[in-house]
Amino acid sequence: MKSSVDILILGAGISGLTAAHYLQQRGADLLVVEEAARPGGVIQTRTKGAYRYEAGPNAIMMNDSVWVLINELGLQDELQTAPDLSQNRYLYFKGKLRLLKPGPGLLTSGLLPPSALLAFLREPFVKASNKEDESIADFFLRRLNRPVLDNLINPMVAGIYAGDPAMLSLRSTFKKLYAMEQEHGSLIKAALRKKKGPVPKRELASFTGGLHTLIDKMSKNLGQCLQLNARVIKIDKQQEHYHVQVNTDGASHTIRCKKIISTLPAAVAAKVLPAIGPAVASQLNDLYYGPMLLLYLAYNKQHLGFSPDGFGFLIPQKEQMPFLGAIWNSALFPGRAPHQELFSTVFVGGANRPEVVTYGEQEIAAIEQQYRQVMTIGSKPVFIDSHLQPRAIPQFPVGYHRLMEALDEFERQNPGIYISGNWRSGVAIGDCIDYNKRLVVERL
Numbered sequence: 001m002k003s004s005v006d007i008l009i010l011g012a013g014i015s016g017l018t019a020a021h022y023l024q025q026r027g028a029d030l031l032v033v034e035e036a037a038r039p040g041g042v043i044q045t046r047t048k049g050a051y052r053y054e055a056g057p058n059a060i061m062m063n064d065s066v067w068v069l070i071n072e073l074g075l076q077d078e079l080q081t082a083p084d085l086s087q088n089r090y091l092y093f094k095g096k097l098r099l100l101k102p103g104p105g106l107l108t109s110g111l112l113p114p115s116a117l118l119a120f121l122r123e124p125f126v127k128a129s130n131k132e133d134e135s136i137a138d139f140f141l142r143r144l145n146r147p148v149l150d151n152l153i154n155p156m157v158a159g160i161y162a163g164d165p166a167m168l169s170l171r172s173t174f175k176k177l178y179a180m181e182q183e184h185g186s187l188i189k190a191a192l193r194k195k196k197g198p199v200p201k202r203e204l205a206s207f208t209g210g211l212h213t214l215i216d217k218m219s220k221n222l223g224q225c226l227q228l229n230a231r232v233i234k235i236d237k238q239q240e241h242y243h244v245q246v247n248t249d250g251a252s253h254t255i256r257c258k259k260i261i262s263t264l265p266a267a268v269a270a271k272v273l274p275a276i277g278p279a280v281a282s283q284l285n286d287l288y289y290g291p292m293l294l295l296y297l298a299y300n301k302q303h304l305g306f307s308p309d310g311f312g313f314l315i316p317q318k319e320q321m322p323f324l325g326a327i328w329n330s331a332l333f334p335g336r337a338p339h340q341e342l343f344s345t346v347f348v349g350g351a352n353r354p355e356v357v358t359y360g361e362q363e364i365a366a367i368e369q370q371y372r373q374v375m376t377i378g379s380k381p382v383f384i385d386s387h388l389q390p391r392a393i394p395q396f397p398v399g400y401h402r403l404m405e406a407l408d409e410f411e412r413q414n415p416g417i418y419i420s421g422n423w424r425s426g427v428a429i430g431d432c433i434d435y436n437k438r439l440v441v442e443r444l
Contacts, residue, residue, distance in 0.1 A: 001227050001248065004256040005031045007444070008244055010232050010272075011263035013041025015420045015432045017218040018069070019261050022440035024221065025072075031255065032222060033230040033246055039219045042392070043429070045210030048385065050338050052210050053296050055387040057429055058327055058345060060211070062203045065434040073217050075207065082204040082332045088310030091155060092321065092374055097306060097313055111151050119145040124186040135398050136165035136173060143187065155314035158324045161427065162290045162350030163395050172396040172404075204311070206333050211429075232272050235260065242274075242416065259444065263421040263436075265289075266394065275414065280406045287423060289391035290351040293359055295323075295367060298330075298343045298383035305376025308342055313374075321374075322367050323348045341382060346371055349392075357390050394423040418443065 007023060009016045012034035023030050042056035059082065060066055070079060089100045093111055101109045107117050126143050134142075136157060140149040149165065157165045161173065171178045180190035207213035219226055233245040233252070244255045262269050270276055270284035311332065314325035323346050329336045330343040337343035348367055349356030364386055371377075407419050418439060425435030 001230070001246075001253055002031050002255065003253070005029050006257065007031075007259045007261065008033065008242075008255055008257040009261045009263065010244075011041070011421065012036075012039035012219070012226060012228070013263055013421075013432075014043060014215070014429055015041075015263040015422065015425065015436050016261065017215065017222075018433050018436040019263070019420065019440055020222055020225070021069070021072070021218055022437055023444070024225075026440075030225055031257075032226045033232065033244075033255075034226070034228050035231040037229055039226065039228065040212055040215035042389065043211050043215055045212035046385075046387075047210075048383075051296070051298065051343060051383055051385075052336050053329060053343070053345060053385075054211055055294060056389070057211060058329065059204045059206050059332065060429045062205050063430040063434060065437050066205075066430050069433055069437070070214075073214070073221075075213065075217060078207045078209065078213055080206050080208060080333045082206075082311075085309050086204050086311045086332055087202075090310060090313035091151070092313050092315045092319060092325075093151065094319075097374065099310075106152070113147050115145055116147050119148060120188070124188045126186065128181045128185045133169050133171045133398050133401060136168050136170050138166075139170045139177070139181075140165070143181070150318050151316055154318070155316045155325065158317070158350060159314045159347075161395065162292055162324060162347070162393050164351050167351065167395065167397060169396045169398045169400045172400040204332065208335060232264065232268070235272050235274050237274055237414075259416040259418070261418045261420055261436075261439070265391070265421065266423050269419065269421070273410075273417065273419075276410060277406075280403065280410065283403050283406075288351065288395045288397075290393050290395055291349045291354060291357050292389045292392035293348040293356045293364075294387045294389070295346040295348060295364060295371075296343070296383070296385040296387075297346060297368060297371060297381045298337050298341045299372075299375075299377050299381055300379060301340055301342055303377055303379040304342060305378065308344075308375075312344070317352065322363075322370055324350055326371065337383070343383075344371070351395055357388065359388075393427055396423075 006029040009020055009032040012032050016032055020030060020032050044055035046053055046055055090097045091100055091111060098110055106112060123143055137149055140153050154165055157163055180187050184190035184193060230246045230248045233247055236243045241256050241258060242260055246253050246255060266284040266287040270281040308328040308331045312327035315321045326344045326346045328344055411417060420436055422432055425431045
């Protein structure tokens with residue numbers, strides 16, 4: 001392990017690896033240290049026999065930064081983009097899977113009562129809030145109404161954050177909606193004033209070998225500049241340099257560096273960053289990560305009572321089902337399961353169901369049975385597996401932007417330290433890639 005580098009990156013998840021990639025392009029003297037025995041953080045691809053599936057994020061929502069990175073890494077030939085049918089999204093509502101129709105089609109889909117039409121007609125005349133932040137639930141109750149919140153927004157928030165709309169910050173999660181109201185006074189006015197032109201396609205993508213293909217390529221490029229099984233213990237400032245104490249296999253090492261990019265989880269960052277301050281440290285320690293149990297199920301297609309012609313489905317909380325929804329992996333990307341089988345990932349848990357961390361075989365069997373009922377499947381699964389993430393997705397509470405502002409100030413007061421990670425950039429893979437690319441290109 002190097003004892004002195006210009007730039008030390010803490011953590012080898014997608015955030016740290018992206019920063020390292022762009023620093024490598026500059027020829028920077030760097031080292032990445034990772035506590036785990038493998039890189040990638042929550043991005044994990046598993047293969048068991050004929051089945052390939054993700055133990056973390058299931059796909060990447062492509063943006064410009066992701067496209068550029070994939071081309072720079074030479075992974076174009078391994079890229080898999082989901083077919084057009086992936087645009088089909090379903091909701092399980094009143095005992096039935098219903099297709100989510102875009103635009104005015106929502107009002108005739110059976111998902112909303114007549115009062116929703118009145119709420120949309122009234123929305124342009126609702127005054128913009130003068131609050132600096134509010135919950136997602138309060139925003140939609142104020143601008144629209146309860147059925148829109150319960151039937152549409154609640155399952156959407158569960159699908160992205162596995163969170164509770166009443167607890168999550170609008171400003172820190174749905175930043176575009178917050179900006180639309182602030183700039184135009186109304187969501188509908190903002191949509192009408194938007195420049196006309198082709199709507200960019202929101203493409204979902206993975207790789208032939210799964211998402212870990214991206215991690216493997218970036219890690220391989222780092223070579224000896226990546227040190228695994230290395231836990232950060234303490235960071236001290238000595239004159240113009242930082243001294244980082246790292247424990248590897250029971251031995252302590254000190255790494256001297258000029259700059260640090262931390263992509264550590266919030267509570268770990270609070271513990272090791274120097275002079276973070278008790279108020280900021282307390283908020284970082286309190287940041288809640290919702291747990292998630294991923295249940296993988298495969299069934300013979302000849303026993304399906306419903307054709308999985310889309311991405312998957314979500315379930316509003318009011319339906320009182322034991323899981324949040326499911327993705328039909330084998331309908332999105334080839335090579336995930338035998339051709340004659342439907343392979344699904346069922347999502348269980350989230351911020352509203354923390355007890356999922358205690359689930360065992362009995363609870364999993366009950367959820368599998370409920371999934372069969374939703375999908376009207378006439379046989380038991382031919383394959384079943386599960387994976388628990390006790391701390392899966394960070395939850396951004398109301399007022400979270402003030403914590404981000406405090407971290408901005410900390411970086412100004414501590415030149416050479418940069419704080420990143422999915423709790424800083426946003427939880428999507430594309431957010432992490434975009435944030436860390438800009439961090440290197442614009443700030444270092």
